[in-house]
Amino acid sequence: MIKLAKNFVVGTWSLIKGLAVTIKYFFRPTVTLQYPTEKQPMSECYRGLVGLRPEKCIVCYQCVKICPTACLAITHKQEDKKKTLETFKYNMELCCFCGLCQQVCPTSAIIMTNIYEISVYDRKKLDINLLDMKKYDEWTNTTIK
């Protein structure tokens, strides 16, 4: 009987403690980031979309070799020893944002931008030529009503 009463008291007390925790947080300020109006700054090493500085690229194919998902594809022109980029295909659908290409690039021609708002209606938009980086503008200046 005493044990039963003790159990009852301990049990009820534990329930009250639980209620205390929730009501405590009810009156605390929220931790929410109000996304479209507030945005948190991305860290320097944030791995967003892959970007390219075409002038720095020496067409060494290191990035293509290291990419685990084969999302990069390069073609180049050979003009007496000097290679110039022809296309630099980046297939966002396959990219795993691992950052290996950036780390392997000897001239830091490949950079990981901090663009992260990249939703699209059309899948074709995800396969792009990085020599034409203007396409990213659509995502960098995203504002939503």
Add this chain to the structure above:
Amino acid sequence: MLSILDIIWVLVIGIIVLGFIAVSAMFLIWWERKVSAHIQSRYGPMRVGWHGVLQSVADAVKLLLKENIVPAGADKLVWWLAPFIVVVPSVMAFVVIPFGKNLIVKDLNVGALYLMALSSVCVIGIFMAGWGSNNKYSLIGGMRSAAQIISYEIPLILSMIIVSMQASSLSMQKIVAAQAGYWNILHPNMALAFIVYIISATAEVNRVPFDIPEAESELVAGFHTEYSGMKFAMFFIGEYTNLFIISAIAATLFFGGWQGPVLPGAVWFLIKTYGIVFVLMWVRWTFPRLRVDQLMGFAWKVLTPVSFFNLAVTGWLLLK
């Protein structure tokens, strides 16, 4: 003989009650989302209207537009009727709820008995939903609900009887009047009755920690797994109206109903009711759910004996 005036009067009252139910259910849904959000350190609906007040309106509009799927193999009639049977008793319960001194649709002299009777009808709807859906999860949910609500009916009714004994009337207005100046909750035996009442009432409306008929983590959505669109919305409305009703009954039976100083009766009544609703929400967003056998055990082994004991004590106190 019903005169034309009476019919108009009934219609007006009906529209007012229905309007109140719709607004109240929507408000409660929004409020629950806000309360739960703030308990969880977030905001909840924010983007439609001021702090998302119109969220429930948007939900309602969307649910209206939804396709109404009838599962193949469903017991059509039963399946169609179920949501109505869940909603109608909760609407009917508004008849005897005293919002103020004269703000009552009809002060039946068997008001409390009427409420007890209505609270049992809801289970039939839920069970029909579970059976008619031709879905095993729904069936388990319906079965659980039937077992649960029937079990919790007994302590619920016993604790309501205690109040009626005190006021020596079943009329809701008389019960309120009996509490003038001294609320029932302040008597120790009434406080016990209140605790028993609020626990069983929570079980009656299938809320955490007694939400086993829905039991999202076990039964997907329980008895309304197969319902979509407006039918699902009706279950939702029924649930929140029931929540309002049980809180209103609790306020009437134990907290002096519409009585209170300065402010008008209806305001007091709503303050008390929504206070109890808030407590129920607070409980809901804190506790885990009980298991089905523990739930039954709790009803039969704890609540029922306690209420009988309480009944005996109250009877003795009254006869003393």
Add this chain to the structure above:
Amino acid sequence: MRPDEISAAIRAKFPQVKEEAGTNYIIVPKESILEVSEYIKNPPLSFDNLHCITGIDRKEKIEVIYTLYSIGEHYGVTIKINLTSEDLNIASVSAIWKSANWLEREVYDLFGVIFSGHPDLRRILNPYDWQGYPLRKDYSNPQLIAKPRL
């Protein structure tokens, strides 16, 4: 006990058991897997924990590798069984270690090694009506597109 001591202890008991050169892996002929298992499960060796079973397709043969540990004694042993591609039958050890049940099913699913005496030898990861054994080197499937290599 050090790995070489364990290996020596087992070899002393079962002469047909060999040791892989350079490592302390134990090569057990497939006929004697059950008796060896029975022996090492119980004291004195008490390998109570069958940690992992895996297969390797060496093209001409399939190796089945059992990794065992002893929780109480803090040591481990690796047992290897060589199966020729013609005869992929092997006795199941799921009666001795319960954990072998799913692990053997997985090896069956991916390599096609048939564990006789297994209580429930079905595919586990792939759909039940799957054709072929994916982790074999010669497996091909129209779904499988090889990554372009430079």
Add this chain to the structure above:
Amino acid sequence: MDATQTKDIYTEEFLINMGPQHPSTHGVLSLELTLDGETIVECTPHIGYLHRSMEKIAENRTYTQFIPFTDRLDYVASMNNNLGYVMVVEKLLKLEISERAKYIRVIIAELNRIASHLIAIGTFAQDLGAFATPLFYCFREREKIVEIFDQLCGNRLTYNYMRIGGVLTDFSRDIEEKIKKFIKYMRPKVDDYDWLLTYNAIFLARSKHIGVLSKEMAVNYSITGPNLRASGVKWDLRKDEPYLAYDKFEFDVPVGKNGDAWDRYKVRIEEIRQSLRIIEQAIEALPQGDVAVKVGRIHKPSPSETYFRTENPRGELGFYIVSDDSVYPYRLKIRSPSFSNLAVLPELVRGLKVADIVCVLGSFDILMGEIDR
């Protein structure tokens, strides 16, 4: 069918399919339950709905290229997977890494262990019906860890932080401060969980003496990690076969008494406390030096076979690598802890109620990404 048949009334068992899409199967597990009323007669798990053939992929990726894939293995504890994988490759290459890298790895692994256990606790509470609140509290705390990782390596979930021969980036002052702040922040939160869940009467009623896993059974089924320790076996690779710098830190190995669902939960709560202790010690004693040994990105180990296992939040994660003389592994076997942990489920739930199966499943903290690989 076992039916008690009388003249015109009889009962029969019925089948119910739980999953692959079910709120409490932690992903895409499918359980085929045979029920007698609410009592479970038989439970057959069907797995493989997330079988992504990691092992086949590994045969066509270089050793460095496979690191991002390990992130997706146990996606709640990516750092620990990274760690397990690079450790085995380092063992294969016989590579010794710097002291600082070891300490950083320990800190990171323990932080991720906390994050993983938080999800385990949250989802367990969710399965028991504490709708959303404990889960969201856990995610709120986890978010702090994720923010640290985000700043450290630039991604929120798939970190790709460990490298063969070290780690990707060094700790900055800022990150050290943040980790210290996090320890201070986290300690009272764990007490909150004790208040909210651990000793809650309903929680206790639901999880005590449910799914009791005995010591012998746990070892026989090769259960590892917190689930094994909950059964009373004091076995933790960090203590028993110390790798990295774990032998330099003081910490306890929490063990349970009964091996029931509550014990498994409680061990995790205690492990969060111990991990905080380890991080605190490690961040105080963080040595100076390089964080990565200079090795190329293409590795060509000599033909050999290596097995190594690390203590993951869910148990012992092992990698068995067979190398040949190419830059790709010949075969890579992932010994995932949850796979073995789940195998015991059918035996544990027999005779329990439907509500208990989610409780037992939740307490095992399985993760389909790792089971199916």
Add this chain to the structure above:
Amino acid sequence: MVVIEKIPGAELIRKVPGGGFFLTTSESFLKWGKASSLWPMTFGLACCAIEMIATGAPRFDIDRFGAGVFRASPRQCDVMVVAGTICVKMNDCIRRLYAQMPEPKYVIALGNCAISGGIFYYDTYSVTKGTESLGIKVDVFIPGCPPRPENLLFGLMKLQEKIRREKDAAR
């Protein structure tokens, strides 16, 4: 405009002065309701599911957009967030779930795996190459591996915008 047109008497209303305006307003009102209350399905496949829960969690709080009601039953959902790798064994299940959802229904492909197979595109025998290869029309693609919660919220807002611009409120 179509749902209103279906109502008997819509033509009559149009003839009344201001009736056209009324119809347009109610049409946009319906779209507003639909867009502001997108209930997702509790349907996590793989890694992205964790980020989906994180989006629902306090820090990002998808409920601010009215999309926080994660319903476990497909009958009560509006949007299916395909969060993670789709494997061959899962194909039929996803198709069935999609079929079980009531109209109007929307699909968000969250993460590269759900778009195309992503990181698991090559060298794998058991991964389906994206949601679209199952014959399910995807409304919004959210690339990332996994996408940040902000990106999911951004995608959700894009979906809301799409709904508001729809021709047919009843779809």
